[in-house]
Amino acid sequence: MKQIQTVFFLLLILLSSTEIWAQKDTIVAQREARALVREGNKLYEKEKYDDASIAYRKALDKSSQYKKATYNLGNSMYQNKNYKEAVPQYELAVKAAKDKFEKADGYHNIGNAMLEQKQYQPAVDAFKNALRNDPTDDETRYNLAVAQKLLEKEKQDQKKDKDKDKDKDKKNKDNKDKDDKNKDKNKDNKDGKDKDKKDDKDGKGDKKQEDPKDPKKKDEKDQKQKPKPQQGQMSPQQIKQLLESLNNEEKKTQKKMNAKKAKGKKVKQEKDW
Numbered sequence: 001m002k003q004i005q006t007v008f009f010l011l012l013i014l015l016s017s018t019e020i021w022a023q024k025d026t027i028v029a030q031r032e033a034r035a036l037v038r039e040g041n042k043l044y045e046k047e048k049y050d051d052a053s054i055a056y057r058k059a060l061d062k063s064s065q066y067k068k069a070t071y072n073l074g075n076s077m078y079q080n081k082n083y084k085e086a087v088p089q090y091e092l093a094v095k096a097a098k099d100k101f102e103k104a105d106g107y108h109n110i111g112n113a114m115l116e117q118k119q120y121q122p123a124v125d126a127f128k129n130a131l132r133n134d135p136t137d138d139e140t141r142y143n144l145a146v147a148q149k150l151l152e153k154e155k156q157d158q159k160k161d162k163d164k165d166k167d168k169d170k171k172n173k174d175n176k177d178k179d180d181k182n183k184d185k186n187k188d189n190k191d192g193k194d195k196d197k198k199d200d201k202d203g204k205g206d207k208k209q210e211d212p213k214d215p216k217k218k219d220e221k222d223q224k225q226k227p228k229p230q231q232g233q234m235s236p237q238q239i240k241q242l243l244e245s246l247n248n249e250e251k252k253t254q255k256k257m258n259a260k261k262a263k264g265k266k267v268k269q270e271k272d273w
Contacts, residue, residue, distance in 0.1 A: 033063035040072060049080040067096040074109065083113040104134035111143060120151035175243065 040055030056073035059066055074089030087110055094106035111126035127144035131137065 029062045030066070033059040033066045033069060036062065037066070037069050037072060040069075040076070044072065044076055044079075047079070049076045052076040053080070065096070067093055070096065071106070078109065078113055081116075083116045086113050100133040104130045104137060104140070107133065108137070108140050108143070111140070111147065115143070115147055115150075118150075120147055120154055123147040124151055178242075 036055050036059035040052045040059065043049075043052035043055060053073060053076045056069045056076060059069035060073070063069070070089050071093040074086045074093065077083075077086035077089065090106045090110045090113065094103050094110075097103040097106060107126050107130035111123045111130060114120075114123035114126055124144065124147045127140055127147055130140045131144065134140070
């Protein structure tokens with residue numbers, strides 16, 4: 001019985017020692033992570049964003065739940081124009097945030113990163129979430145207004161492009177109809193000429209019997225030889241000029257639309273904790 005108690009006591013001591021060492025390892029890792037974040041912050045201030053990102057990643061290897069390392073990694077990625085990679089870091093920071101103000105900052109930066117990628121609807125949603133957590137933030141309110149304006153402009157441009165495509169299709173259809181109509185007229189005129197030639201050939205024998213001195217018959221002959229006017233026919237040159245005129249009008253319209261496009265205002269940089 002005493003032997004069993006002794007073994008149990010030794011196991012308890014061993015487990016306690018293991019737990020103590022694990023706690024010490026955790027504390028040591030946290031200290032190392034904090035030191036790496038401080039190192040990353042110094043590099044960040046010197047605008048060495050790649051080196052700062054490396055330091056923050058090392059900090060997260062030591063302590064994966066260290067939210068400040070996550071948030072600052074997002075900042076360094078943002079400053080390095082890696083907007084797409086920065087967004088997941090901000091999202092993790094928002095999930096780990098302890099209060100509404102920290103969440104507001106995270107959403108604010110998500111909105112900025114989306115705005116830089118010209119993803120205006122997600123940017124609007126992120127800024128709205130930031131204001132839900134901190135309604136007093138005027139900077140976020142301003143960025144929301146910018147994002148909403150750019151989103152509305154994007155929708156208007158898409159509508160204009162759609163209407164322009166419709167007009168272009170209609171013009172192409174009208175030109176095709178005109179070409180088909182001209183082809184039909186040319187065909188009718190050609191058939192008429194062929195018929196005249198056949199009639200002349202058939203009446204060849206009669207012409208030999210005509211009296212060349214008869215002025216009446218001479219006038220009739222001259223009338224037959226005169227080319228008949230072709231009603232409504234457009235020459236190839238006229239068709240070419242018409243198509244060039246339509247092309248010029250379309251280019252003028254496109255130029256006016258491009259001149260009206262305005263650039264959005266640049267938003268401010270992200271906040272720091």
